[in-house]
Amino acid sequence: xxxxxxxxxxxxxxxxxxxxxxxxxxxxxxxxxxxxxxxxxxxxxxxxxxxxxxxxxxxxxxxxxxxxxxxxxxxxxxxxxxxxxxxxxxxxxxxxxxxxxxxxxxxxxxxxxxxxxxxxxxxxxxxxxxxxxxxxxxxxxxxxxxxxxxxxxxxxxxxxxxxxxxxxxxxxxxxxxxxxxxxxxxxxxxxxxxxxxxxxxxxxxxxxxxxxxxxxxxxxxxxxxxxxxxxxxxxxxxxxxxxxxxxxxxxxxxxxxxxxxxxxxxxxxxxxxxxxxxxxxxxxxxxxxxxxxxxxxxxxxxxxxxxxxxxxxxxxxxxxxxxxxxxxxxxxxxxxxxxxxxxxxxxxxxxxxxxxxxxxxxxxxxxxxxxxxxxxxxxxxxxxxxxxxxxxxxxxxxxxxxxxxxxxxxxxxxxxxxxxxxxxxxxxxxxxxxxxxxxxxxxxxxxxxxxxxxxxxxxxxxxxxxxxxxxxxxxxxxxxxxxxxxxxxxxxxxxxxxxxxxxxxxxxxxxxxxxxxxxxxxxxxxxxxxxxxxxxxxxxxxxxxxxxxxxxxxxxxxxxxxxxxxxxxxxxxxxxxxxxxxxxxx
Amino acid sequence: xxxxxxxxxxxxxxxxxxxxxxxxxxxxxxxxxxxxxxxxxxxxxxxxxxxxxxxxxxxxxxxxxxxxxxxxxxxxxxxxxxxxxxxxxxxxxxxxxxxxxxxxxxxxxxxxxxxxxxxxxxxxxxxxxxxxxxxxxxxxxxxxxxxxxxxxxxxxxxxxxxxxxxxxxxxxxxxxxxxxxxxxxxxxxxxxxxxxxxxxxxxxxxxxxxxxx
Numbered sequence: 001x002x003x004x005x006x007x008x009x010x011x012x013x014x015x016x017x018x019x020x021x022x023x024x025x026x027x028x029x030x031x032x033x034x035x036x037x038x039x040x041x042x043x044x045x046x047x048x049x050x051x052x053x054x055x056x057x058x059x060x061x062x063x064x065x066x067x068x069x070x071x072x073x074x075x076x077x078x079x080x081x082x083x084x085x086x087x088x089x090x091x092x093x094x095x096x097x098x099x100x101x102x103x104x105x106x107x108x109x110x111x112x113x114x115x116x117x118x119x120x121x122x123x124x125x126x127x128x129x130x131x132x133x134x135x136x137x138x139x140x141x142x143x144x145x146x147x148x149x150x151x152x153x154x155x156x157x158x159x160x161x162x163x164x165x166x167x168x169x170x171x172x173x174x175x176x177x178x179x180x181x182x183x184x185x186x187x188x189x190x191x192x193x194x195x196x197x198x199x200x201x202x203x204x205x206x207x208x209x210x211x212x213x214x215x216x217x218x219x220x221x222x223x224x225x226x227x228x229x230x231x232x233x234x235x236x237x238x239x240x241x242x243x244x245x246x247x248x249x250x251x252x253x254x255x256x257x258x259x260x261x262x263x264x265x266x267x268x269x270x271x272x273x274x275x276x277x278x279x280x281x282x283x284x285x286x287x288x289x290x291x292x293x294x295x296x297x298x299x300x301x302x303x304x305x306x307x308x309x310x311x312x313x314x315x316x317x318x319x320x321x322x323x324x325x326x327x328x329x330x331x332x333x334x335x336x337x338x339x340x341x342x343x344x345x346x347x348x349x350x351x352x353x354x355x356x357x358x359x360x361x362x363x364x365x366x367x368x369x370x371x372x373x374x375x376x377x378x379x380x381x382x383x384x385x386x387x388x389x390x391x392x393x394x395x396x397x398x399x400x401x402x403x404x405x406x407x408x409x410x411x412x413x414x415x416x417x418x419x420x421x422x423x424x425x426x427x428x429x430x431x432x433x434x435x436x437x438x439x440x441x442x443x444x445x446x447x448x449x450x451x452x453x454x455x456x457x458x459x460x461x462x463x464x465x466x467x468x469x470x471x472x473x474x475x476x477x478x479x480x481x482x483x484x485x486x487x488x489x490x491x492x493x494x495x496x497x498x499x500x501x502x503x504x505x506x507x508x509x510x511x512x513x514x515x516x517x518x519x520x521x522x523x524x525x526x527x528x529x530x531x532x533x534x535x536x537x538x539x540x541x542x543x544x545x546x547x548x549x550x551x552x553x554x555x556x557x558x559x560x561x562x563x564x565x566x567x568x569x570x571x572x573x574x575x576x577x578x579x580x581x582x583x584x585x586x
Numbered sequence: 587x588x589x590x591x592x593x594x595x596x597x598x599x600x601x602x603x604x605x606x607x608x609x610x611x612x613x614x615x616x617x618x619x620x621x622x623x624x625x626x627x628x629x630x631x632x633x634x635x636x637x638x639x640x641x642x643x644x645x646x647x648x649x650x651x652x653x654x655x656x657x658x659x660x661x662x663x664x665x666x667x668x669x670x671x672x673x674x675x676x677x678x679x680x681x682x683x684x685x686x687x688x689x690x691x692x693x694x695x696x697x698x699x700x701x702x703x704x705x706x707x708x709x710x711x712x713x714x715x716x717x718x719x720x721x722x723x724x725x726x727x728x729x730x731x732x733x734x735x736x737x738x739x740x741x742x743x744x745x746x747x748x749x750x751x752x753x754x755x756x757x758x759x760x761x762x763x764x765x766x767x768x769x770x771x772x773x774x775x776x777x778x779x780x781x782x783x784x785x786x787x788x789x790x791x792x793x794x795x796x797x798x799x
Contacts (some may be wrong), residue, residue, distance in 0.1 A: 129668055299717065444696050451693045465672045468646045473674030480673060485727040 026056035057081035058258035070124040074117035082110035095161035108142040118223045191228040208300035215260035275361040284371040288318035304308035305347040319387040396556040415450035494531035510538040518542025536581040544572040590615035592637040620651035633709045635665040663708035667690030680791045713750030720748040723797035743770040
C-alpha cells in the first residue's frame with residue numbers, strides 16, 4: 001500500500017485519488033466475497049460492503065493528516081480483517097485451501113485493531129501503561145487461544161469444509177467445545193474492559209482533546225457493547241432470529257467507527273476556521289487581557305498566558321507579573337510582528353502541540369491585532385509600569401545595601417576599632433608592669449555592644465527563626481523589640497519561603513512606619529489564609545495619613561508584593577491606618 | 587566538671603575549649619555535628635554538652651539534637667548556645683522538659699561568671715535562660731501592665747526565676763534568705779494571677795509564657 005501513501009497530497013486537501021483506489025479495492029473484494037450469499041442475505045451483504053468500504057475510506061482520510069496517520073493504517077487493516085471475518089458465509093466448495101484457517105485466526109482482529117485505533121485516537125500511541133497491557137492480552141487471547149482451538153479440532157467442527165487446511169494436531173471434541181466457549185467468554189470480558197478503558201479516557205481528557213476524542217470513544221463503547229451482546233447470544237444458543245438480528249445490528253454499529261472519525265476530522269477543520277472568528281473578535285479587544293481571554297477560548301486552554309517582553313529577553317504576563325518557572329516551561333509560541341520580530345509569546349499547554357497548526361494560526365491572528373494602535377498603547381503603558389516597578393525594586397535593593405553598609409560602618413566597625421585601641425593600651429600597660437584589667441574591661445564591654453549590633457543587623461536582613469519556625473515566632477521577636485505593644489496573630493500555616501520572607505519584610509517595614517510616623521499607642525498584626533490567598537493586616541490606632549507618596553516606602557513595599565502577584569492596599573483615617581497585603585499561594 | 591563541645595565552627599570551639607580548661611573544666615569531647623557528638627559520648631557521657639543551636643548553614647538542628655541527647659542520656663545536661671537571642675528557641679527547648687537544659691547567647695563567653703553559673707545549674711538538673719531574653723520580655727510593652735504592680739525587689743526575683751533559678755538560687759543571687767524569697771514569689775504569683783507551680787523547672791516555662799503575653 002505504500003505507493004498509495006506517496007500519492008497522498010501533503011496538505012489537508014482530501015486525497016481523492018488514494019481514497020478512490022483503496023475504497024474500490026475494499027468494495028470490490030467485499031462484493032466478490034459475498035457472491036454466494038447475495039441472494040439469501042442481501043440487506044446484511046449491503047451493510048457488510050458498506051462497513052468494509054467505509055473503514056478503508058476513513059483510514060485513507062486519516063492517513064492524510066500526519067498526526068492521525070497510524071490510526072489510518074489501523075482502520076485499513078481492520079477493514080480487511082473485517083472482510084475475512086465474514087468468510088464463514090461461503091458455501092463448502094469455496095472453503096478450501098488456507099482461507100478458512102485465515103478467517104478463523106484473523107476474524108477477531110478487526111475488533112482488536114479497531115478498538116486500538118478508537119482508544120488511542122487522536123494520539124498515535126496509547127498513553128497509559130494499562131492500555132498497552134490490555135492490547136497485549138487481547139492479542140495473546142485471540143491468537144493463542146484460536147491456535148490452540150485449531151490444534152485440538154477438525155475444520156468441520158468449527159463449521160468449515162472438512163477438506164480445508166487446518167492445524168489439527170490432537171483433535172478432541174469435548175476440549176474443542178469447552179475451549180470455544182471459554183474463548184467467547186474471554187472476548188466478552190475483553191469487550192467490556194475496552195468500554196471501561198474508553199470511559200476512563202473520557203473522564204481524564206479535557207478541552208479540545210476531549211472534543212477530539214469523544215466521537216471515537218463513543219463509537220468504541222457502542223461497538224463493544226453490541227459486540228459482546230452478539231457473542232453472548234451465540235454462547236447461549238439463542239434462537240436464530242435473535243442471533244441474526246443481533247448480527248445485523250452489530251454490523252450496523254461497526255459503521256459508527258468511520259463516522260466518528262469523519263466527525264472528529266470535520267471538527268478539527270472547523271476549529272481551524274474558528275481562527276477566522278478569532279480575528280473578528282480580537283478586533284474588538286481593548287486590552288491585552290481581552291486578547292488573552294479570546295485566545296484561551298479559541299484554543300480551549302484556560303491557563304494559556306499571553307506574555308509580553310519587559311525587556312528584549314525578559315517576558316512578563318500581560319498584567320505585568322513575572323513568570324514562574326512552571327509557566328516558562330510550557331510550550332512557547334512566538335506571536336510574530338509585521339516586521340518579522342516577536343511582539344509577544346503564547347505560553348500554551350504542551351498537549352496542544354498536536355494542534356500546532358491551530359495554535360500558530362491563532363498566534364498570527366493575535367500578532368495582527370497587537371500591532372493595532374489601541375493595544376500598542378496598552379502594551380506600552382504596561383511595560384512602562386513594569387519597568388518603573390523593576391527600577392524601584394532595584395533602587396530599593398541599592399538603598400538597602402547602603403543602609404547595611406552605613407550601619408556596619410557606624411556601629412560594629414567603630415566599636416571594634418575601639419576594642420583594638422583598648423587592647424593596645426592593655427598590652428602597653430602589661431609590658432610596663434601596670435594593671436591592664438581596666439582597658440580589658442572596656443574592650444569586653446565594647447565587644448558586647450558590637451556583637452549586639454551585628455545580631456540586630458543580621459536579624460534585620462534575614463531572621464533565622466523565620467525559616468525554622470515560621471512567621472508567628474519571627475514576628476513575636478520583632479514585637480518584643482518595639483516600643484509600643486503589638487499583638488501578633490498568625491493563623492496561616494507555613495507558606496512558601498518567598499511568600500513568608502516578603503510578608504515578614506513588608507510587616508516589619510509597616511511596623512517601622514507605625515513607630516516612626518503614626519504616633520500610635522498600639523498595633524496589631526494578623527495573618528490569615530483561605531481560598532488560595534494569604535492576607536496580612538497591619539493595623540494601628542495612630543493619626544492616619546499613610547500613602548504611597550513621599551518617603552513612607554509603601555510604594556516599594558507594594559512593588560515587592562506585586563512581584564509575587566499580590567497587592568497592597570492602604571485604608572487610613574483619623575483613627576488609624578490598616579495596611580492589607582494579599583498574596584496568592586497554593 | 588566534665589563537658590563536651592559541639593559547634594560547626596572550629597575557631598569558636600577551640601577558643602571556648604581553651605577558656606573552659608582555664609576555668610578548670612575538663613573538655614572530654616569536641617564534635618562538629620550531632621552524629622559525631624552522639625558517637626563520642628556514647629561510652630563516656632560528660633556532665634554537660636555545650637552545643638551551638640545551628641549546626642549547619644541553615645536550620646536549628648541543635649534543638650533536635652538536644653532532644654536526642656536528653657532521651658539517650660537523661661543525666662547529661664544540655665546548654666545550647668546561639669548567635670541570636672530568640673525567645674521562640676528558648677520556649678521550644680523548655681517545652682520538652684526544662685530540667686537540665688539551658689539557652690545562652692554566644693556572647694556570654696565574654697562573661698565567664700554567667701557561663702560558669704549556667705553550666706553549674708544545667709549540670710545540677712536546673713534551668714538557665716539567657717538574661718537578655720528575660721530582660722527583653724520584662725521590658726516588652728503591653729496594654730495592661732500587671733508588672734507595674736510588682737515592687738523593685740519582686741521584679742528582680744521574677745527576673746531570676748525566669749532565668750531558671752530555684753528558690754535557693756534566687757536567694758543566693760540576691761543575698762536574701764530563702765524565706766524572704768519564698769514570700770516574694772508567693773506575692774508575685776498572686777499579683778500576676780499565675781498558678782503556683784510546685785516544680786521549679788515547670789515554673790520557668792510558665793513564667794516565660796506569661797511574660798510573652
